[in-house]
Amino acid sequence: MNLDLPPLPRSFYARTALDVAPELLNKVLIRGHQAYEGANDPSSHGHRGMTNRTRTMFGPPGHLYVYFTYGMHHCANVVCGEEGVCSAVLLRAVAPLAGQNIMHRARNTASRRRSSEPFRSVDLCSGPARLCQAYGLDRRDDGADLVTASAAANRLPTFIVDDGTPPPRQPGRSTRAPNRPWRFYVTGDPNVSRSRGTTIGGGSRSRTT
DNA sequence: GGGGGGATTCGG
DNA sequence: CGAATCCCCCCG
Numbered sequence: 639m640n641l642d643l644p645p646l647p648r649s650f651y652a653r654t655a656l657d658v659a660p661e662l663l664n665k666v667l668i669r670g671h672q673a674y675e676g677a678n679d680p681s682s683h684g685h686r687g688m689t690n691r692t693r694t695m696f697g698p699p700g701h702l703y704v705y706f707t708y709g710m711h712h713c714a715n716v717v718c719g720e721e722g723v724c725s726a727v728l729l730r731a732v733a734p735l736a737g738q739n740i741m742h743r744a745r746n747t748a749s750r751r752r753s754s755e756p757f758r759s760v761d762l763c764s765g766p767a768r769l770c771q772a773y774g775l776d777r778r779d780d781g782a783d784l785v786t787a788s789a790a791a792n793r794l795p796t797f798i799v800d801d802g803t804p805p806p807r808q809p810g811r812s813t814r815a816p817n818r819p820w821r822f823y824v825t826g827d828p829n830v831s832r833s834r835g836t837t838i839g840g841g842s843r844s845r846t847t
Numbered sequence: 848g849g850g851g852g853g854a855t856t857c858g859g
Numbered sequence: 860c861g862a863a864t865c866c867c868c869c870c871g
Contacts, residue, residue, distance in 0.1 A: 681854070683867095691867060709864025711855050728854055767855050814854075 643799035648785045651699035655718040655725045660822045662716065662727060663805040666735065667798045681815045684724030694781045695724045702796060704770070704780040711767035712776050716784065716798070730821065732763035733829040734772070741772035765831040 646665070651658060679685055683705065688696045694703040695717055703715040703726050719725030734741055741747075741762040763769040770776070778793055787795040810825040823830045 683854075686868085689868070705854085706866065707853055708855055709853090709866075711853095713854060715854085730854090765855070 643801060645785050645787050645797035645799060646700075648698075648700045651716060651718050651784070652720065653699075653718060655727050656820060658716065658718045659727045659820065660809045661805050662729075662798070663809055663822060663824055664803040665798050665805075666801045666803075667732070667796075679815070679818070681818075682724065682726075684726075688724070692724065695726045697721060697781070699725075700783060700785040702775070702779055702782045702784060704775055704777055704782075706777055707767075712770040713766040714770050714773075714775050714779070728766055729769060730766050731823070731829050731831040732769045732772075733827060734759050734762050738762065744774050745771045760828045764829045768831075 643666070650661070683689075683692045684695050691705060692703070694701055695715065697717060698721040699718050701717045703717050704712055705715075706712055713728060715726035715728050717726050738759055745762060745768065747761060761768070762772045773796075774794070775796070778790055779796060782789055782793065782796050784797045787797040789795045806824055808825075810823040810830075811819045812821045812823070813819045814821060
């Protein structure tokens with residue numbers, strides 16, 4: 639695997655979340671996402687306008703928006719669109735390509751391992767909070783620039799690259815809210831995050847360093 | 848200053 | 860299916 643691929647350029651992110659989301663499929667580092675359209679979407683954090691927490695989502699494209707929820711979980715989004723507009727893609731799943739040992743450790747999967755079952759790499763990043771845990775992403779990474787890959791102090795750089803694998807011609811789609819089929823995933827990929835047996839999003843590849 | 852609820856996950 | 864477990868945000 640070639641690791642010297644450049645981060646995706648700012649222009650990749652400088653479009654609507656709905657344009658960016660399906661094209662994130664099969665990019666390396668991320669896989670699986672969901673688009674939110676800010677002010678027009680009542681299920682977005684941004685629908686009531688900018689707050690201290692959601693400031694990043696209103697900022698320039700190509701940055702991470704990371705928030706904390708349920709008292710224990712983090713979720714990461716890719717900020718899209720133009721500065722001043724709330725637009726982001728929630729990263730719902732990733733297919734581990736490398737760094738599985740780091741991911742296992744970060745998620746402490748060994749302690750939860752059922753003795754009768756082998757490790758399943760599918761459990762590492764098959765959910766928005768799981769992938770953050772596997773990658774060690776938390777609120778200190780909020781605002782990180784995915785284009786320059788500049789990180790805050792004591793933080794690892796985070797970015798997304800294209801290894802030449804095109805996004806699926808016909809991505810799977812599902813909805814979270816009615817009339818908003820804004821979840822895109824790679825059909826048939828076992829890493830796609832699921833809930834109660836229903837496909838709800840996810841799918842692409844990743845590595846951690 | 849108080850209270851309701853959350854872009855989830857895991858175990859029972 | 861409910862608990863875990865902070866923090867954000869709205870309201871008074």
